[in-house]
Amino acid sequence: MHLLIEKTLREASKYFHDFFIHEYTKKTYLHRIDPALKIACTSILVLLSILTFKLTKILVVLLSIYILAFNVGIDMVMLLKRSWLFAFFAMVIVMPVSFLERDYSYAFIFPLRVLSSISALQLLILTTKFNEMLSALKRLKAPEVILEIVWLTYRYTVVMFRDLMNILLAREARRLRKSGHVEVFRKGGIALGLFFLRSVEKGEMIELAMKSRGKSFEYKSRYINPLPYLAFILGITIIWVIA
Amino acid sequence: MHIPDGYLDLRIALLMWALSISVVGFSLKKVSEKKESNAMIGVISAAIFASQMLNWPIPGGTSAHFVGGALAGILLGPYAGCIAMTSVLAVQALIYGDGGIFSLGANIWNMAVVSVFVGWYIYKALERFSKNLGSFFAGWLSITLSASFVGIEIGLSTAFKYSVFVATSVMAFWHGLLGIIEGIITAGVVGYVFSHRAESEEKLSKKAVTLIALLIFLSPLFAYLAEIVGYAEPLENLAVHLNLKDTQTYNGLFPGYTIPGMNSYLGTFLSGAVGVVIFLSLAYMRKYASAD
Known part of the structure; x- marks a missing residue:
């Protein structure tokens, strides 16, 4: 599991580097x-x-x-x-x-x-x-539903990634002995299953929040x-x- | 598996855009009709995006990552799953430059259409025996078939010098191996989620698709029978009889319903499959053209 965590952390740092760097200041x-x-x-x-x-x-x-x-x-x-x-x-x-x-x-x-x-x-x-790009695509008559979903994907990627990291780190913290490959795969599968279960629940909560607060990726400039x-x-x- | 710009011929890139738009458009319509939660699709897309960052080390210094097409289909249903994967691919192309603009249509076709729908149908066909088995094969075969489509698309492009046979075999072989991990992860996640939230499962009729799939699989048999009886087009027979010369300059993408450089039966099978997909897409467009 520790190899997976290390690999994930490496990928994570690269991911965040790429993620923020595109917002060229x-x-x-x-x-x-x-x-x-x-x-x-x-x-x-x-x-x-x-x-x-x-x-x-x-x-x-x-x-x-x-x-x-x-x-x-x-x-x-x-x-x-x-x-x-x-x-x-x-x-x-x-x-x-x-x-x-x-x-x-x-x-x-x-x-x-x-x-x-x-x-x-x-x-x-x-x-x-990214919001400028989506706003432009909206003006070019791209379907609004898909733009809204793309916008949500963009906004929640960082949140979901942090959730995944938290689950993996919690698993690692609870581990008391070195696991075999089968155990690593089994626990990894459960961790990922838990992650998707939480994603489903988070999706429901966000839908309710969006209904009460409204939603928009409008960008005027x-x-x-x-x-x-x-x-x-x-x-x-x-x-x-x-x- | 993301194809960057420069690999595909423009005509193939545009054809894939047309096919993808028709299926994604149809899926959007279905999702709107069912009033599916956009937030749910968006958050699951973000979750799939994040889980794609989990790289599993492969002996030999490389690694494979989870794709999640079959998982999206099983968790959200085929239509919402298709939209979710399209959204992931759009973010990857527009933010990270992973996959090009012109080849985005092909990438959507491979990973958001083939992977999701094939994964979902395999899961539905096998779930009566075992949900774990069904989701394992859905994950494994969907990624293998998606990779085969990548091979066909780049192999048919004149810009890419490998023959369609080589490109398809290489892609299918490696992804057939790596896809086992995709299958294991899909089975693990589906088992866990459905054991906690059984109401997340989705149902859809599959009679028509089964019939079409059966006809496609039988197409090489017809090609074989035609060869046995020496069948040729009546006009071709007439042309031979009249000693007419063939002056045709463009033979199409699949001359004589085969794929150049490929075994003729396999070529008939694949060209038939592509034809069916084109006509199904046109039929969907025709059916819904007047709806709104």
Whole structure:
């Protein structure tokens, strides 16, 4: 059980690190652009990344994402740190087939496509608060029920995670002797069962609380003129077509 | 199991979006009709999200984590479970960048549709024998089938150079092994929760799905019989007779109801399954198009 706890604690610290880091505290030009426009432009950047295998085109998109990030003052190391692992993983996956078919460029271009599209998405995440994003999706006519559920998932993840940790630590505190593997699995199963049982009960309580207090993820903000941003995305698209 | 952007061809990503939207839309309608608690779905989603952080060490320096599709289906029912998993995947994509924007449709299909509905139906089919057995197989097979779908989607994409056979076999094999842990956890949690809250169980008719599943499983037999009797399309026979040349430039995703590079019977089976899913989705859309 102690191995599981240690592993969980490691994952927990990584989880909290990721969870809070996305709420990037530095305010940049991109933060003040309408999130609905940012979602649309990010989709264009991802589309430009995945529609081609031509190296120059992919590099145009990738470089422009990092130039955009640098220009508005986003920490580029952080952007790269949050994107490289997916690309590295993609490279490990495609390397064997690339060598088998003697198409060595594929092992480089395929991960670059992934890096480019992930970087575009991470740039959106780093510059948009989650409630802003949901509010924008609501304006784009996404179903309200699903947005409300997504908002609740986001809000209660930290709470539920703390509950899970408490249950696991309580189990560990009550343990008097070293357990065998079967015992560890059995107790782990009971702990997780208890966790889901508490989740069901918490869900009922929250529903009642929401009925009495009301619920909303509305976010109102004044956004600035997006023309330079739109011109930049249009410029990249034109260069991509010409390249 | 999350597919990032860049792995799928755009046409496959869009097809998966269309399929997922139709099923999630139908589930939303069902959830609204039943007036299910949004708070309950949201909190269970958060709980599944948190439990996905529990990594179980695997010999060889890697680890596997719980996915929870079958568990969501069994605890909340298939429709609310589908919404819960969709919500988890949306948060993962929009906050952590885990899974891309264009591939989110495929990720929803694999983990919120296939995993939840398959898990739920397996559980319902086996619960009369044993609830523990039912939830174990639901967890195990749902994750294996989800992984197989990932293999089919990336294998059919020209951007991904591995053949559909290799991609599907690798994904199914490894997740078939790792899925045993998913099955054990699902059985443990379901047993514990239902022993304390029996009223949480959900019921749904499964006659139609059983019939469709039976027809899909029989499809390779028809392919075999057609081969024995030397069946060909009458127009093809006529074209051969008239010495006409084949000038078709686009052969479709599944030329001749097979999957390129795959055993012809398995190809017939899988292409049939994909076709049925497309038509079922269209039928659902048609049925509810005029409702609201």
